[in-house]
Amino acid sequence: MSVPSIDWSTLGFNYIKTDYRYLSHWRDDAWDNGVLTEDNVLHISEGSTALHYGQQCFEGLKAYRCKDGSINLFRPDQNALRMQRSCDRLMMPRVSVEQFIEACTQVVKANEHFIPPYGSGGSLYLRPFVIGVGDNIGVRTAPEFIFGVFCIPVGAYFKGGMKPCDFIISDYDRAAPKGTGAAKVGGNYAASLLPGAEAKQAGFADCIYLDPLTHSCIEEVGSANFFAITEDKQLVTPRSASVLPGITRLSLMQLAKDRLGLTVVEGDVRVDELSRFTEAGACGTAAVITPIGGIQYGDNLHVFHSRETVGPVTQRLYNELTGIQSGDVEAPAGWIVNIPGSQQA
Known part of the structure; x- marks a missing residue:
């Protein structure tokens, strides 16, 4: 894929279509291995419980470019555990911590050129989600589910510094x-x-x-x-x-x-x-x-x-x-999943 033409200094918090996202389907009591796809449109049944009964949950986490060119994924295990608790509350199948982190890692690697540069204040925002899908109309848990992760580059939240x-x-x-x-x-x-x-x-x-x-x-x-x-x-x-x-x-x-x-x-x-x-x-x-x-x-x-x-x-x-x-301060044990970058310094 070609490197996107993005003005990192003006980047905000808006949807930007990146190259790849991860999708896994739950059928027959198990999640499949999941794949990366270029298609950013979900194709789901009109009877999906996510549409009618709100059977869905999501997460938000970030990946950061470090000074040495590598990438820091911040505490994805905690997001995975919180998503499991949300799934339990809404009677959806859990995504394992391992699959959650692997999905996020795949998405980060596949869209590395969308990560804002070190020192720009920007990051790559990841949005994992689980939704109930499949043909259904009654108020019950869905017959099938989708676990997905997509990402967007986002700019520094505070333009010109933090202000109350x-x-x-x-x-x-x-x-x-x-x-x-x-x-x-x-x-x-x-x-x-x-x-x-x-x-x-x-x-x-x-x-x-x-x-x-x-x-x-x-x-x-x-x-x-x-x-x-x-x-x-x-x-x-x-x-x-x-x-x-x-x-x-x-x-x-x-x-x-x-x-x-x-x-x-x-x-x-x-x-x-x-x-x-x-x-x-x-x-x-x-x-x-x-x-x-x-x-x-x-x-x-x-x-x-x-x-x-x-x-x-x-x-x-x-x-x-x-x-x-951003990798400039030593992290407590277990907080960072460091991903090698192709833009190593």
């Missing part, structure tokens, strides 16, 4: 108690479109959801996890059965404890006690960290460190994690 954003507390619920909040399923995101659009129309980056049972504690920030820093150097993040266990959140918790010497606390983050935090942020695959300048709750805008500059602990966490992802 303001968010607003939503009146909507993101998930129901004992619902699918902890699974990465499309229905959760479909339900977030209206609250997110209303928040943006009001001039905020996105909305913040409170716990669905008492509406007193912060759970998630749009489609990202929430964390905050206290004056006495604690990193606090919500603990709830409705919160999606993010890989970035998991990584920041470990780095905060092991490398920054912070005390990590998973617990209630009461919306009426925001004054105990000096910094706050949203974390996820896309941005790693989005610093939170202020949170609008009712008529009050609570400002943390600043609405203009990033807090020092937040900045250190960001630098540490992005350094690990």
Whole structure:
């Protein structure tokens, strides 16, 4: 394939058709070996459960070009395990960790020339998914399934550097108690479109959801996890059965404890006690960290460190994690799958 003509400096987060994607089918109680294909169109039955009953889940992870030309795939085993939990919740067959990582590796190698250069701030975003397919009309698990992985090159999330954003507390619920909040399923995101659009129309980056049972504690920030820093150097993040266990959140918790010497606390983050935090942020695959300048709750805008500059602990966490992802900082054991690149320095 010819090398794509891409202006890496203006690359955003938009769909770009790359050369190959991976597809595997589940039939007769087993996944097949899977293949790479150039076809980016899925051909499925009109009765597929993914279309009618939302029987599908997905993941998001990134591959990064390193200084020596090799490629770092960041914690794919954790994405594989989370996808297994989502599949369990929706009565879909699990994809093994080995097949998940092998599929991602094949897609990265086949589309290597789409990986943004080292130092550009960009990366190759991978989207694995499992969907229920096959002829069906009743409310039941599908007779067949597809596991796929495709990729797109994405640019640096922060053009010109990280800047704090303001968010607003939503009146909507993101998930129901004992619902699918902890699974990465499309229905959760479909339900977030209206609250997110209303928040943006009001001039905020996105909305913040409170716990669905008492509406007193912060759970998630749009489609990202929430964390905050206290004056006495604690990193606090919500603990709830409705919160999606993010890989970035998991990584920041470990780095905060092991490398920054912070005390990590998973617990209630009461919306009426925001004054105990000096910094706050949203974390996820896309941005790693989005610093939170202020949170609008009712008529009050609570400002943390600043609405203009990033807090020092937040900045250190960001630098540490992005350094690990790009290969410039030593990674904890097991965090990186390093793939040899054809563009070795």
